Amino acid sequence: MMPFPSYAAAKIQHLTSPGGIEAWFVQDATVPLVAMEFAMDGGAAQDPNGKAGVGNMVADLIDEGSGDLDSRAFHEHLDRRAIELSFSVTRDYFRGSLRMLKDNRDEAFELLRMSLTSPHFDSDDVERIRAQLISGLKRETSNPGSLASRKFLEIAYGDHPYGRPTGGTLESVPTITTADMKDYVSRVLTREHLKIAVVGDIDAASLGALLDRTFGSLPAKSKLVLVPDIAAGKPPQREFIALDVPQTVVTFGGPGIRRSDPNFMAAFVVNHILGGGSGSRLYREVREKRGLAYSISDSLVWMDHSALFVGSTGTRADRAGETVDALTREIRRMAQDGPTEQELAEAKSYLKGSRMLSLDTSSKLASAMLQYQLDHLSIAYMEQRNALVDAVTIDEAKQAARRLWGDGLLTVIVGRAPETAAQPVAAKPLKAN
Incomplete structure (x- = not known):
């Protein structure tokens, strides 16, 4: 369009x-x-x-x-x-x-x-x-x-x-x-x-x-089976699936933050800093510094009864273990220290500008308007959204990082290298900031 x-x-x-x-x-x-x-x-x-x-x-x-x-x-x-x-x-x-x-x-x-x-x-x-x-x-x-x-x-x-x-x-x-x-x-x-x-x-x-x-002629009432709320499985856990393919795939993540949570916007911003594209920490550490993968990213996923953060990357079979170690260290560092003031300011600027640019067709705007309704947001949310991004403080971003990543990761590795299936060491308690 x-x-x-x-x-x-x-x-x-x-x-x-x-x-x-x-x-x-x-x-x-x-x-x-x-x-x-x-x-x-x-x-x-x-x-x-x-x-x-x-x-x-x-x-x-x-x-x-x-x-x-x-x-x-x-x-x-x-x-x-x-x-x-x-x-x-x-x-x-x-x-x-x-x-x-x-x-x-x-x-x-x-x-x-x-x-x-x-x-x-x-x-x-x-x-x-x-x-x-x-x-x-x-x-x-x-x-x-x-x-x-x-x-x-x-x-x-x-x-x-x-x-x-x-x-x-x-x-x-x-x-x-x-x-x-x-x-x-x-x-x-x-x-x-x-x-x-x-x-x-x-x-x-x-x-x-x-x-x-x-x-108008649809039935007035639904007959839905109750779906209970659930928290995602507690990290750290790691699974390996053997598959004879040229590239090993790593999917990682863990419990997220619900859309209705007061800390959600802080989580959204800090997650962009960690894994939101080619300027993110994971991209710099895993691809640019070490050349371990062509791409790596993660995103927040929220549902009516739970929430996740989920990321993925692909790497050579003989470097899968090194890749998992690198992304785990970087996520651990973000959980411990949080973002810098400069990272926070740059993420806010990007998220405000990119959202405006993303609403450039009737179809995209209709999709966004529907999502706001499904998320139980106000009809004025589109006008308020950038102010909510701006309002995220460094302390809120650090709190969100600790909640998202302080316990470690759920990790699934699919590929040729069985040695990457070794069970992870449990995450050490984080020190209070």
């Missing part, structure tokens, strides 16, 4: 349709496009036990024929009008994305309505999608990054729903039935926890009518 520099300062409206459906909305007629992002509580955490991947299969299938259109006819309608419609699942949410030219908005919203309310789940389509998913899962069995990510989640969350892969497994996907998917749709695809963000060339009255027509 074309860039819209003004979107960074866009004024977000809180719209309520005549039927009571709420949305965050930015009206902009710069280009005749409309972008909508929406989400419903549920996601992969609502997959039944032993049936990991149900929500993911639903996301792949509800646009494969619905209403009076079979799969081919449905996609021909999308293609003919250049309508972009897609669905996905995260651990906590079933999400949808719709983009169209202004003149095609009625047909676009109607196709979305049909997908949500009358998916066919025809047997031929189900088996075709199932075969594609199984093929992808088989490829993952020889992909070191995929293996490392899966094992990391197992270590972090065990039997909790967050420990299951959202796309399912080679054992679970073949067992998923049409009845499983229809049950998921009836429980999850409802109006109760619906969040919507819309940006583009449409007025509030027209949008309200389209929202009622599209979502």
Whole structure:
């Protein structure tokens, strides 16, 4: 989509349709496009036990024929009008994305309505999608990054729903039935926890009518299984998976800080200093100083019931141990000493500027607006965000660093070098600053 520099300062409206459906909305007629992002509580955490991947299969299938259109006819309608419609699942949410030219908005919203309310789940389509998913899962069995990510989640969350892969497994996907998917749709695809963000060339009255027509006939209430809060597994822990591949992959991380935590913004800033790109400490220490890896980074991951920090890197098999030692030392140093005043100032400057630049299309702004709703933030958060970044003090950043990294790491190593699987020494207590 074309860039819209003004979107960074866009004024977000809180719209309520005549039927009571709420949305965050930015009206902009710069280009005749409309972008909508929406989400419903549920996601992969609502997959039944032993049936990991149900929500993911639903996301792949509800646009494969619905209403009076079979799969081919449905996609021909999308293609003919250049309508972009897609669905996905995260651990906590079933999400949808719709983009169209202004003149095609009625047909676009109607196709979305049909997908949500009358998916066919025809047997031929189900088996075709199932075969594609199984093929992808088989490829993952020889992909070191995929293996490392899966094992990391197992270590972090065990039997909790967050420990299951959202796309399912080679054992679970073949067992998923049409009845499983229809049950998921009836429980999850409802109006109760619906969040919507819309940006583009449409007025509030027209949008309200389209929202009622599209979502109004969904069930009013969800029937969700309770997902308990959980803290990620306590570091230090290390696992090794032997795989004959040219490059060893290392995934590392540990318990994070929840989005609602008062110390979250400090954690966000200090994590950028540690692992946020080519200017980070990990990048300098592991790549630039030692040449151990081409890239290394980590990020905070927050969910409704837990939080993580997760990072990854790849290195030569004979240097995997050295790489793990180097990143562990640097993370330990950050936990002990925290960032410098200069690092903090530079991180704030970058995070403020890059966020503004990242909101340069209708689609990106709609995605950000949806995420703010899912995070239970104020509609004014976009205007407040840079001030919150600026307000982080050096003491808060040091406190966040100690909380994130003071106990050490959960580490998964996948590759040829079994000696890297030696168990780590428990982290020593940190000295008080």
